[in-house]
Amino acid sequence: MFSSEPVLILDHADIYQGSKLILGDVSFQINKGDFAYLIGRTGSGKSSLLKTLYADLLLQNGKGQVAGYQLNPIKPRDIPYLRRKIGIVFQDFQLFSDRSVEDNLKFVLKATGWKDKGEMNNRIAEVLMQVGLGTAQKKMPHQLSGGEQQRVVVARAMLNEPQILIADEPTGNLDPAVSDQIMKVFQSINNAGTAVLMATHNYELLNKYPARVLRCQEGQVIELNG
Ligand SMILES: Nc1ncnc2c1ncn2[C@@H]1O[C@H](COP(=O)(O)OP(=O)(O)OP(=O)(O)O)[C@@H](O)[C@H]1O
Numbered sequence: 001m002f003s004s005e006p007v008l009i010l011d012h013a014d015i016y017q018g019s020k021l022i023l024g025d026v027s028f029q030i031n032k033g034d035f036a037y038l039i040g041r042t043g044s045g046k047s048s049l050l051k052t053l054y055a056d057l058l059l060q061n062g063k064g065q066v067a068g069y070q071l072n073p074i075k076p077r078d079i080p081y082l083r084r085k086i087g088i089v090f091q092d093f094q095l096f097s098d099r100s101v102e103d104n105l106k107f108v109l110k111a112t113g114w115k116d117k118g119e120m121n122n123r124i125a126e127v128l129m130q131v132g133l134g135t136a137q138k139k140m141p142h143q144l145s146g147g148e149q150q151r152v153v154v155a156r157a158m159l160n161e162p163q164i165l166i167a168d169e170p171t172g173n174l175d176p177a178v179s180d181q182i183m184k185v186f187q188s189i190n191n192a193g194t195a196v197l198m199a200t201h202n203y204e205l206l207n208k209y210p211a212r213v214l215r216c217q218e219g220q221v222i223e224l225n226g
Pocket residue numbers: 017018022040041042043044045046047048049216
């Protein structure tokens with residue numbers, strides 16, 4: 001079964017910001033096909049943990065492995081390749097406002113080594129279909145609602161078929177109905193085999209879309225319903 005393949009392993013990992021220990025002795029695993037929420041109070045370390053996973057913060061103590069890459073140590077030249085295997089979505093949509101949806105996505109494809117125009121166009125059409133925006137290709141970001149823009153951001157994160165989608169407060173700026181749409185997109189991505197790790201303050205979503213819950217609390221990461 002694909003669900004037992006680990007895409008993320010942290011094993012006695014310590015996560016620091018500078019010399020300050022934020023989370024100590026963190027051990028958990030996420031398998032292909034898992035959906036996990038990451039919760040915890042403001043300042044409890046959620047973003048620091050996620051940054052460690054995409055090597056924005058370097059792991060210095062303990063072991064970590066994401067999408068087949070060892071985090072400790074990771075070679076600087078491997079970091080862009082690691083990030084291609086991870087889809088990353090933040091709270092604030094970061095689309096280029098002066099480029100169409102299609103050009104926003106093409107920018108990422110070109111930056112990650114795609115060359116063939118036809119293949120790029122096909123992949124763009126596929127990911128936009130996946131997020132329910134099959135007709136938005138030529139639109140400019142300002143012609144889209146906040147929720148639609150966030151779906152383009154999710155589509156962009158899916159371009160290189162990541163093994164895991166990491167989302168930091170992806171519904172933070174969206175109202176409940178729109179947050180639901182984003183959750184449905186995440187669920188369909190997850191059902192197609194991509195693991196999802198999503199940091200959120202939105203406890204309504206946890207009730208409505210139950211899944212694994214990891215909580216950052218008092219310098220530790222605790223599994224709530226394992
Ligand atoms: N760049 C940084 N340099 C130093 N300390 C930092 C840095 N970023 C965060 N911290 C500290 O690390 C701790 C954890 O912050 P982090 O942003 O990971 O928490 P969080 O749970 O994501 O919070 P929020 O829910 O508000 O996003 C906090 O004490 C914060 O002050």
